[in-house]
Amino acid sequence: MANEKRKNLTPVQQEYHVFEKERETKRPVVKNCFRAFFIGGIICTLGQAVSYFYMYFFDFTEQTAGNPTVATMVFLSMILTGIGVYDRIAQFAGAGTAVPVTGFGNAVISAAIEHRTEGFVLGVGANMFKLAGSVILFGTFAAFVVALVKTIAVKWGGLG
Amino acid sequence: MGIILIGCLMIGCAREPEVKKQSLQGKNMIQLSTDGTAKTAETRQSVAEQAVAQIKQRGDIRDAVAVSTNKKLLLAYQVKQMARFRMKQIAKDIQQQLERLFPGHDVTTSSDLKLFWKTDELRGKIEKDRWSERKINREIDELKRLSEERT
Structure with missing residues (x-):
């Protein structure tokens, strides 16, 4: 939890937060x-x-x-x-x-x-x-942006 | 039962080297042991030989293979792994180098693995079947078309 939010919690809630943090299972990041x-x-x-x-x-x-x-x-x-x-x-x-x-x-x-x-x-x-739609949308959009940057760089930037 | 099983395994193992030999066909697909050119009585491959020798001298090329006729030269090469970052520049350099060396020839170069396999295959065929110049020209054109395909 962010520090900003933690300040608004009551002392009991803060205590619980520390208590919970000690006991929760750690994510095996390196293994993953x-x-x-x-x-x-x-x-x-x-x-x-x-x-x-x-x-x-x-x-x-x-x-x-x-x-x-x-x-x-x-x-x-x-x-x-x-x-x-x-x-x-x-x-x-x-x-x-x-x-x-x-x-x-x-x-x-x-x-x-x-x-x-x-x-x-x-x-x-x-x-x-539902899930793959975002892949298509942002894939197409990213390709468009990259093409735009390349076109500008080649036409006016003198690259390529 | 156990003895039969072990026996079967032993027989299986005994035949393994033979099978392996067959599957590899005694030939490494990437590294060629010969000088990478074909020699026939009808079509001298000295241009191809020279081109391969020149290109192999470069530090960033792992292997090269070429075929040539009186008018055409086709060279396919393999770029070393870390040098692949400079692929575009290397391709340009090799094209220019060969065009300077053989001004009378229509030079086609490619770094594509498929072209490398095909050129090597063609080289083998020229060597074995003694193809005529016209037939080699036609094959080179075919490979050139393949190398220009983009999609």
Whole structure:
């Protein structure tokens, strides 16, 4: 709790706050970081393998293999979410599964499953992008801002 | 039962090196043991040889492979991991260096791994099947088109 707020509390409340702080379970931050690092790393290695697969067996170059790789990884995570495996991995690895592009597929499908009981249109259809919508919105917006900055820098800043 | 199981495992292990050898096909995909050029009676690959020798002298290049005809030169190279931060500059340098060295040739360069594999494959084919100049030209054009693809 912020210091500002703590000043407004009564002495009993402050005492309780200290009492509670001593007893609450500590967040294993370092352990979580390691888990996220390794599981996230494994997912990225898998992505690299998929990318090499597309390059080796199809006419994709390093440049063009990115798109089908992303599609495959999102699709795989969607399937794994559907059969309930991805949730278990996410429980273990936390951000390691949410940060890579596979987290996007998980966000879409888990929202769809959650609202399945409300019907296909108002349930699944309306809520599917409840979580992933923000990813799309801010992704597009960030890309727009970056493109704007680059355009200005190249046109008038003399860069590039 | 246990003996049979152990026996099966032993047989499995005994065959392993052979399988491994087959799967690797005695060839490293990134590092090439030869000088990275093809030699045929019909199409001399001396231009490709020279280009590979020149490019391999650079400190930031791990490996290079090239094929050439009388008019065209295709060179694919692998940039060392930490040098990849300067990828754009390296690509520009190599293109300019080769254009200066071989002014009569239409030079195509690429740092793409796919192009590296394909060029190496083409080099092997030229060496083995003694392809005609026209056929090599056509293959080089095809690879050039592939290297220019962006999406």
